[in-house]
Amino acid sequence: MRPVQAKLPTGQRARVLGTIAVASLPLLLLGAVSAWRGAADAEASIVEERVTLVRAAAALANAFAEDNVSTLRSVALTRDVTAPPAAPQMSALLVRGLAATP
DSSP states (O other): OOOOOOOOOHHHHHHHHHHHHHHHHHHHHHHHHHHHHHHHHHHHHHHHHHHHHHHHHHHHHHHHHHHHHHHHHHHHHHHHHSSSSSSSHHHHHHHHHHHHHH
């Protein structure tokens, strides 16, 4: 036995499909707005992570530079550098160091 299929007249079918389309428009609009906001939030999160990463890299570079400067200051204050002995090796080392860092 075949199931009975109800056939709607063409005008009524168009009206039902139109009603379904109009009823689903708010849901489609809500989905589009939600996707747009999600993309914007994800982009903002990525930007924030990158800024944090750059700040951490800058802090690391700053600490590295400060450590090297403090080491150089300590070495510069030693007696061998401030009043080098008459040893020619030390004078040659200082001359090479000055030539390497103009």
